[in-house]
Amino acid sequence: MDDNRFYADYLIETPLDPSQVAEVMAGEQSCGTFVRVQGETEQLRERARAVVVSVEEIDSVATPSLPNAWQQRQNMQGPWRRARVRISFPIDNVGANLPTLAATVAGNLFDLGEVTGMRLLSLSLPEHYRRRFDMPRHGVAGTRKLTGQSSASQAPLLGTIIKPNVGLSAVQTGELVTQLCEAGVDFIKDDEVCANPVHAPLEERVREVMRRVRAYQDKSGRRVMVAFNITDELDAMRRHADLVEREGGSCIMVGLNWCGFSALQSLRRSSGLAIHGHRNGFGMMSRQPALGMSFSAYQSLWRLSGVDHLHVHGLDGKFSEFNDEVVQSARDCLTPMAPGDEVMPVFSSGQWAGTVPATFAAVNSTDVIFLSGGGILAHPDGAAAGVASLRQAWEAARDGVSLQERARRSPELQHALDFFGPRLK
Missing domain, CATH: 3.30.70.150 (RuBisCO large subunit, N-terminal domain)
Structure with missing residues (x-):
């Protein structure tokens, strides 16, 4: 070259x-x-x-x-x-x-x-x-540090998305965040269509959520990362990023395709927070095989803006992508363009304990954010059991043990397999 x-x-x-x-x-x-x-x-x-x-x-x-x-x-x-x-x-x-x-x-x-x-x-x-472009401010190691994990951790960041997507008030959102923190998640994010709605203005939501996250941290010693969706015009995004930082937050989420490269570069240079890059809308660039761009090219360009996390969808999920595309997308995120510029791939879309083994086998890494909505919140024994089932599944995959074998001594995982397995066949 x-x-x-x-x-x-x-x-x-x-x-x-x-x-x-x-x-x-x-x-x-x-x-x-x-x-x-x-x-x-x-x-x-x-x-x-x-x-x-x-x-x-x-x-x-x-x-x-x-x-x-x-x-x-x-x-x-x-x-x-x-x-x-x-x-x-x-x-x-x-x-x-x-x-x-x-x-x-x-x-x-x-x-x-x-x-x-x-x-x-x-x-x-x-x-x-x-290197003439922006590097991730936090990337993989920095994201782990912000959530209280060491860079040598062999566990993924397990998280979920605020649901319902829109409609909850700021107080109701805070109450749900408390439940999720108590359940043991590492990461919580807004939905991409919930940014600054009238029923839950972003300023109110940030204050209410972070009050509860700080209280949980004071009680438990655990840090939970919340990705607030600040997608907007640039001046508003800067104001909201400053608010998140003042309230003790560590992460902001941006809809990349709707804000553009220049806005992301400016935000990266003005904020010390981790930037969670949401790719919603990417399908219009990628679903026609003879048109648009592959995720490999897409992530290369967006990584130059300095994002720390990038969505890749998930295996056997609800969207149109084939599993090999999802896997290659995650590998691309974890492949350095220059030493130290890897970004964390974010798996989402219909993920639960049953999709963990194939995910780990394909990516061969736990340097991922693994988001599970129903897999946590719809677990028959409650959200805490849902989180436990995910941790047990990742531990089994890392140790080379089948889910069925691990489930014999892990009731949360066994109940997840019994409950979700028949529904998702």
């Missing part, structure tokens, strides 16, 4: 020669356009043009994946050829400018007339370039 360049990998679909289309892509996203223009000298092109590194043709399809008026006007016919393309870009074209980096590797590429499919697969940045 050339230390003066960064690399992007794509999947394209086109009725044209994929190598020709790759050259169009390189020109479009650097110094070129559809014709050579005045001032585009060979010296300038040598310095600033993106370069096609490789083109690997995969297969072809009889019908295009996406509509294309440009191709219709030219009466283009198939087959539509698919290929993987790698392009390198000069770092000096972009500098440490995250929105422009995103515009360079994506941007107008998705609108090119030459393609009926365009997907950003991955990004590769030299370490020195990655």
Whole structure:
């Protein structure tokens, strides 16, 4: 890898020669356009043009994946050829400018007339370039420290989401948080659609919740991390982050796709709190296999904004993703782009004790936040038993013991298997 360049990998679909289309892509996203223009000298092109590194043709399809008026006007016919393309870009074209980096590797590429499919697969940045952007302030080790765990801990952070999603008052939310703290969770988060509603204004909710979290910590010595959803315009997010910090909180949650890179960078630089990155809306970028971007590319860009946690959904969950996608997403989060910049993957969506063994086997790490709603709150013996069943399942997975064997001496786990197992088949 050339230390003066960064690399992007794509999947394209086109009725044209994929190598020709790759050259169009390189020109479009650097110094070129559809014709050579005045001032585009060979010296300038040598310095600033993106370069096609490789083109690997995969297969072809009889019908295009996406509509294309440009191709219709030219009466283009198939087959539509698919290929993987790698392009390198000069770092000096972009500098440490995250929105422009995103515009360079994506941007107008998705609108090119030459393609009926365009997907950003991955990004590769030299370490020195990655370090010009924000690193996680806390990341894996810092998150553990904020929750009172050592960096050598072999336990995941177990948590849940405030439910009902919306509708509870600030006092009712505080009462639920007390119950969850008493049940033994490490982590509690707001739902992504509950930020600053009229029935529970964020300022009231933060004060009420943190009063109860502090009381629980004084009594038990345990720290519980609460991720308050402060998603809003930037000035409001800064104010709310300051409030959380004054009240003794340690974490804020942001809906990444709706706030944008610049807001996250500014928030990261103005707040000492852990940033819990929620990816809601990512499905519109990823569900069509020939369009958008993979989570690998998505998480690479968002990690440059300095987030500490990223959602990856969960195995056998309620959403559309396949398990191998979820697993790869978690692995990507835990793979350093530069030493020390790993972020904690957040598993959620229909998770319970029964999904733990496959999760641990696939990721081979307990450096995760494992969120379970029904798996805790709907446990037949109560929330504390739900949390206990999760801990027992993670201990069994880590020790190489089956859930059934561990359940023989763990009634909470046995009751979880008996209760949830038949319902989730």
